[in-house]
Amino acid sequence: MPASILDGNRIAAVIKAEVAEKVKTLSSQGLTPGLAAVLVGHNPASEIYVRNKVKTCHALGLRSEQFTPKEETTTEEMLALIRELNRNDDIDGILVQLPLPRHIDAKRVLFEIDPAKDVDGLHPVNIGLLASMQPGLVPCTPEGVLEILKRSNIPLEGREAVVAGRSDLVGKPVAMLLTNANATVTICHSRTRDLAGVCRRADILVAAIGRPGMITPEFVKPGTTVIDVGINRISERAEFDKYFAGDAKREAEFAAKGSTLLGDVHPKVAEVAGALTPVPGGVGPLTIAMLMVNTVKAARLRRGKR
Numbered sequence: 001m002p003a004s005i006l007d008g009n010r011i012a013a014v015i016k017a018e019v020a021e022k023v024k025t026l027s028s029q030g031l032t033p034g035l036a037a038v039l040v041g042h043n044p045a046s047e048i049y050v051r052n053k054v055k056t057c058h059a060l061g062l063r064s065e066q067f068t069p070k071e072e073t074t075t076e077e078m079l080a081l082i083r084e085l086n087r088n089d090d091i092d093g094i095l096v097q098l099p100l101p102r103h104i105d106a107k108r109v110l111f112e113i114d115p116a117k118d119v120d121g122l123h124p125v126n127i128g129l130l131a132s133m134q135p136g137l138v139p140c141t142p143e144g145v146l147e148i149l150k151r152s153n154i155p156l157e158g159r160e161a162v163v164a165g166r167s168d169l170v171g172k173p174v175a176m177l178l179t180n181a182n183a184t185v186t187i188c189h190s191r192t193r194d195l196a197g198v199c200r201r202a203d204i205l206v207a208a209i210g211r212p213g214m215i216t217p218e219f220v221k222p223g224t225t226v227i228d229v230g231i232n233r234i235s236e237r238a239e240f241d242k243y244f245a246g247d248a249k250r251e252a253e254f255a256a257k258g259s260t261l262l263g264d265v266h267p268k269v270a271e272v273a274g275a276l277t278p279v280p281g282g283v284g285p286l287t288i289a290m291l292m293v294n295t296v297k298a299a300r301l302r303r304g305k306r
Contacts, residue, residue, distance in 0.1 A: 002270050002271060003226070003269070003270045003271075003272075003273040003274060003275055003276040004274065004275045004276075005275075005276060005277075005278055006148055006152050006225075006227075006275055006276065006277045006278075006282065007278075007281065007282075008144075008148060008277060008278075008281055008282040008283055008284060008285045008286050009281050009285050011147060011148055011151050011152075011285075011286065011289075012144075012285035012286050012288070012289040014151070015147065015286070015289040015290070015292075015293065016056070016059075016060055016289050016292060019060050019289070019292045019293055019296055020059075020060045020061055022296050023060055023061040023062055023296060024061060026296070026299065026300075027061060031299060031303070032061070032062065032063050033062050033063070033092045033093070033295050033296050033298070033299035034062065034063035034064065034065065034090050034091050034092050034093070034295075034299075035053075035057055035062060035063070035064045035065070035091070035092065035093040035094075035095060035119065035291075035295045036064075036065045036066075036067060036085050036088075036091045036093065036094050036095065037050050037053055037054060037064060037065070037066045037067070037095045037097065038066075038067045038068075038069070038078075038081065038082075038085075038094070038095065038096045038097065039066065039067070039068050039069075039097045040068075040069045040070075040071065040073055040078070040097075040100055040101060040104065041069075041070065041071035041073075041101055042071065043099070046097045046098075046099075049097060050066065050095075050097050052288060053095065053288055053291060054066055056288050056289075056291075056292060057292070057295075060292055062292065062295055062296075063090070065091070067081060067085075069081065071101055073101075073104070074103075074104070075103075075104050075105045075108055075109065078096075078100075078104055078109045079108065079109060079112050082094065082096075082109060082112040082113055083112065085113075085117070086112075086113070086114040086117065091117065092117060092119075092295055092298045092299040092302060093117055093118075093119035093291075093294060093295040093298045093299075094113050094114070094117045094118065094119065095119055095120060095291065096109055096110060096113070096120070110122050110123065111123060111124065115136075115137070116137075116298060116301065116302050117298055117302075118137050118298075119137055119140075119291055119294040119295050119298055120137075120139060120140060120291075120294075121136070121137045121138045121139035121140065121143070121173070121294065122139060122168065122169070126138070127168075127172075127173065130173060130176050130177070130180075131176055133180050135301065137294050137297065137298060137301075138173065138177070138290075138294070139169060139170070139173045140286075140287045140288075140290040140291045140294060141169065141170050141174075141229060141283060141286070141287045141290075142170055142173040142174035142176075142177050143177065143286075143290045143293070143294075144283055144286025144287050144289065144290045145174050145177070145206060145227050145229065145283060145286070146174075146177045146178070146181065147286055147289075147290065148227065148277060148282070148283065148286060149204065149225070149227070152275065154204065154225050154275065156178065156181040156182065156183045156204070157181065157182040157183065158182060158183070158184070159183050159184070159203040159204060160183070160184050160186070160201055160202055160203045160204070161175075161178045161183040161184065161185045161186070161202060161203065161204040161205075161206065162185075162186045162187075162188060162198060162199050162201060162202035162204070162205050162206070163175045163178070163185065163186070163187045163188070163206045163208065164188055164189070164195070164199060164205065164206065164207050164208060164209045164215065164219075164264070165187075165189060165206075165207070165208030165209040165210065165229070165264075166187050166188075166189045167208065167210075170208040170229055171187060171189075171206075171208050172187070174206055174208070174229075175187050178204070178206075183204065186198060186201070186202075189209065190209065190211075195219070196216075196218050196219045199215065199219040199220065200218075200219060200220065200221050201221070202220075202221065202224055203221075203224060203225065204224065204225045204227070205219070205220060205224050205225070205226045205227070206227045206229060207226065207227065207228050207229060207230060207263065207264040207265050208229035208230065208264065209230070209264050210230060210264065211230070211232075211264060212230065212232035212234065212239075212243075212262045212263070212264065213232075213242075213243055213262055213263075213264070213265070213266040213267075214264055214266075215228075215264055215265045215266060215269060216266045216268065216269065217266065217268050217269055217271065217272045219269075220269050220272045220273055221272075222272055222273075222274075223273070223274035224272075224273050224274060225273070225274055225275045225276075226265055226269055226273045226275070226276045226277070227277050227282075227283065228263035228264055228265040228276065228277050228278075228279050228282055228283065229263070229264065229283050230262075230263040230264030230265070230279065231261060231263065231279060231280070231284060232261065232262050232263065232264070233259050233260075233261060233262075234254075234259060234260050234261070234262050235258060235259040240254055240260065243262055243266065243267055244260065244262075244267065247267070261279050261280050262279060263277075263279035263282070265279075
């Protein structure tokens, strides 16, 4: 029996509706949460991401301001902008769109953000709060993974979870979230001995390793819940045929756009897994939804509202 599909679009829509109600309540009390989005230069993919985030803010009733420093902006100039936003009491959340140009020290910039306004949840203070199970701002994509699991009624307590990937952005924080939810968690990566064997132990497998189609059926125990965090663009015909030959829907998309998206999970995993997030339409929509959640949370926490 093919895997049941965990619909990220549907879950994200529910969360956004909840956020809109919270924003309405806060606005009636004279508080409208505000998000500052900082986009350096003209990276086409980043421009689309920021545009979608700003559009979602407006749709849910949040205020948003966009700042677009030039490509040649220096690290020191970025730090000065962040300090200015930190001082601005109308701004509750600060988002710096990654990747930054190579000449900018991204960690210095991210660590300059006031932890109370760090809606990406990447500041060491917020990671520390997550590790110690204290209220704080949690990285959006890992938080979205947990929302998919919880809202799909996937049990976590006592179950074996494997996280394939150890990045600061996804792998490490999602492992902490799963641990905090009483799962038994293993983090593995490209240098793990017998990676497929470790992944096969999982009741819940989170694939965030950054390689298209790397998690094949041999990595997955029958009935496992598989969360695919990867987003990889496939534009070469040979690579497309490797993963999607005979898929009429994907063929039509590839013919129209010249590319299609593939996660870190091979499409044939759907024949083994019990439940699976699709790409696109799985974890991706939750990332923006949780950014909205974090902006409202930041507005409340900064003013002593729990």
